[in-house]
Amino acid sequence: MTMQRPLPVLDHLSRPFWEGCREHRLRLQKCGSCGKAQFPPGPICKHCRSSALDWITSSGHGTIYSWIVVRHPVPSDVYVKEVPYVVALVELDDGVRMPTNIVGCSPEAIGAGMEVEVSFVDINDTISLHRFQPVAQLHGKSA
């Protein structure tokens, strides 16, 4: 049996996030008491332990905190056609970090602090994944 790319298994905590992605909206938990956002979603606010959590839609804008370039595919049969690919931790303007893929530029062009913006790719009927690309790229401007 050929292995498949892992896809998110939705649960009670994560469902609003992934349903947002399906609608091409990047949603985050935001605390109604202290006003801070958190990701991944948690049962209570990790900053002030309030239960008054709401879901907001992020601007989807941020900067690259760190990144890797995967060259050796693991598992091989899932990723052999995708390498090299970039995984990054993006620091959103909302104050949270989010793992994602960086697309739309060569791995060599990536640097810390690079401004990126979210877009979405529909994987199947129920799952869409967020990914980021350089802001200049997205707007068709030269860097």
Add this chain to the structure above:
Amino acid sequence: MWNLRDRYAIGGIGFTRFSKASGVTVLELATEACLKACEDAGVNPDEVDGLISFNFGDSVPGMAVATAMGLPDPQYVVDFDSGGNAANLITLAATAAIEAGLAKNVLCFRAMNGRSGFRLGGSRDLSAYNVTQYTAPFGWITYPQAMAMWCRAHMVKYGTTKEQLGSVAVSFRENAVLNERAMIRTPLTIDEYLGARKIVDPFGLYDICLESDGACAALVTSAERARDMRHRPVYIMGGAYGGGIHQGEDLFDAIRWPDLSENFSKYIAGDLWKSAGIGPEDVDVAEIYDCFTYTVIMVLEGLGFCKPGEAGAFAQGGGLRRTGPLPTNTHGGLLSEAYIHGFNHVIEAVEQLRGHSGARQIEGARIALTTAGAMTCGSAMILRN
């Protein structure tokens, strides 16, 4: 804070051959290492009443080993669902168990067919549930991929270079060449390191540890009983376990960790040195958990051997070599001796402090550091002879 300075000791050590294919079950490996630790201590296995191990679902529970050994009265048998962070923690847990009267002589072990069986460094469970639903769908799955992300943050913040990381790998290989039980005993040059196959930037092949079959065990007992055992006791001077806020939902997850240029070691340093009553300058030999070259950089800075950002230059200047100011991973470490999940570091520290390390012996070694863990949580001990 752990506060049992010098009251407990490691009275015996045992280990199997380290290989790519043991050809035997994990139960056989664990039993061999545990029996050898008893023999090394000169203790009848009937006197062992505690067993502690840790595993990732890739080993055998302590009760299986107690059963295989026919231990007549096992009382404290505990398995930690844990990784490299636990190799020193289980030893500290043994001292707590003995102090509380739960056991008298505790075997701590780690046993695995880590190359021929379950390969921890390869793909983890591919299902993306709980916190992995936010990482695995993006092809962020393996531990080398996890730690490469940390390493990049250090390079960005401090300008740490591949040459500096390479000097860690080269230095440890020099020690493995002298170690008869090391899996790799051919020298490694910096050019070979830099020219190696890229795995996940910024890591190449030699930034990543070995995969091994094998087992290690240590018999932990009171200082008083240890003095009646076969070899000079190796006393547990200090120890600590922990990490900072937002350690994550599993050992991979560091999404909320504030700064990937520093790991758990920064957070346990205060308690570690205070518990032992010494400082970094007193350490004669360091056995630092080295699942990746970069891990060593973070621990050197976190525990105060170097200032933040300066460990790369320290390593490149020969600081970790056996002739340098801080002889480190005198057995070759996880990078070049074997990957027994950090428990082989405890074995090496004991051998160095006994003066039993042969060609790789650091003359006059009196105080040793062992660390375990790489990312958001981990443990460390100070041992002395």
